[in-house]
Amino acid sequence: xxxKPVEETFQNIVKEGWLEKRSRFLKGWRxxxxxxxxxxxxxxxxxxxxxxxxxQILLAEFSSFFFADEEVKKQNSFKMITHDRExxxxxxxxxxxxxxxxxxxxxxxNTEIKGL
Numbered sequence: 001x002x003x004k005p006v007e008e009t010f011q012n013i014v015k016e017g018w019l020e021k022r023s024r025f026l027k028g029w030r031x032x033x034x035x036x037x038x039x040x041x042x043x044x045x046x047x048x049x050x051x052x053x054x055x056q057i058l059l060a061e062f063s064s065f066f067f068a069d070e071e072v073k074k075q076n077s078f079k080m081i082t083h084d085r086e087x088x089x090x091x092x093x094x095x096x097x098x099x100x101x102x103x104x105x106x107x108x109x110n111t112e113i114k115g116l
Contacts, residue, residue, distance in 0.1 A: 010050045012038055015103040017096070018047075022072065022088035029074070029090065036103055038110065041080075057087065059108055065101065080104070 015036040020029040021043055032043040032054065039060070042053040061082040068079035068088055076097040077090040091097035 010035065010037065010042075014038060014107055015100065017100075018092070019096075019100065020074075020090040022090075024085075034089070034100075036100075036107060038107055041104075057082075059104075062108060065104060 013035055017034060018031060019034045021032045021034075022029055032045065033047045033049075035042045035044070035050070035053075039058065041057050041059060042050075043055045044050065044053055063081050063083065065078055065080040068077040069075055071077075071079065072088055072090075074090050076092065076094055077088060078097060078101055080087040080089070089100070091100060
C-alpha cells in the first residue's frame with residue numbers, strides 16, 4: 001500500500017458502500033466495503049473498519065473506466081483500468097452502479113483539473 005497514511009485518507013469520504021470486486025488471480029467475486037476519497041479507492045472486508053484495507057488504489061493511476069457487463073458476464077459491473085492492471089467491480093443494481101461511476105468521474109475529473 002502506497003501513499004498517504006491510512007487514517008489521513010479517510011477524512012474526506014466522497015462515497016462508500018458495498019460492491020463486489022473480482023479477485024485478481026482466481027477471478028472470483030468477493031463482497032467488499034468500498035470507500036472513495038479524493039485520491040483513493042479502498043476496499044475492506046467489513047464496513048467501517050478503516051485500519052486495514054485489502055487494497056488502496058491511487059486514483060491518479062486510472063486511465064479509464066466503463067461498463068463491463070458483457071466482458072465479465074455479470075450485471076451492473078464496471079471496469080477500471082490503470083497502466084498495469086484492470087479492476088472489476090459490480091453493484092447490486094443499475095442505480096448503484098451509475099452512482100459509483102458518476103462519483104468516480106467527478107473525483108477523477110477534479111484530480112485532473114487540479115493537476116493542470
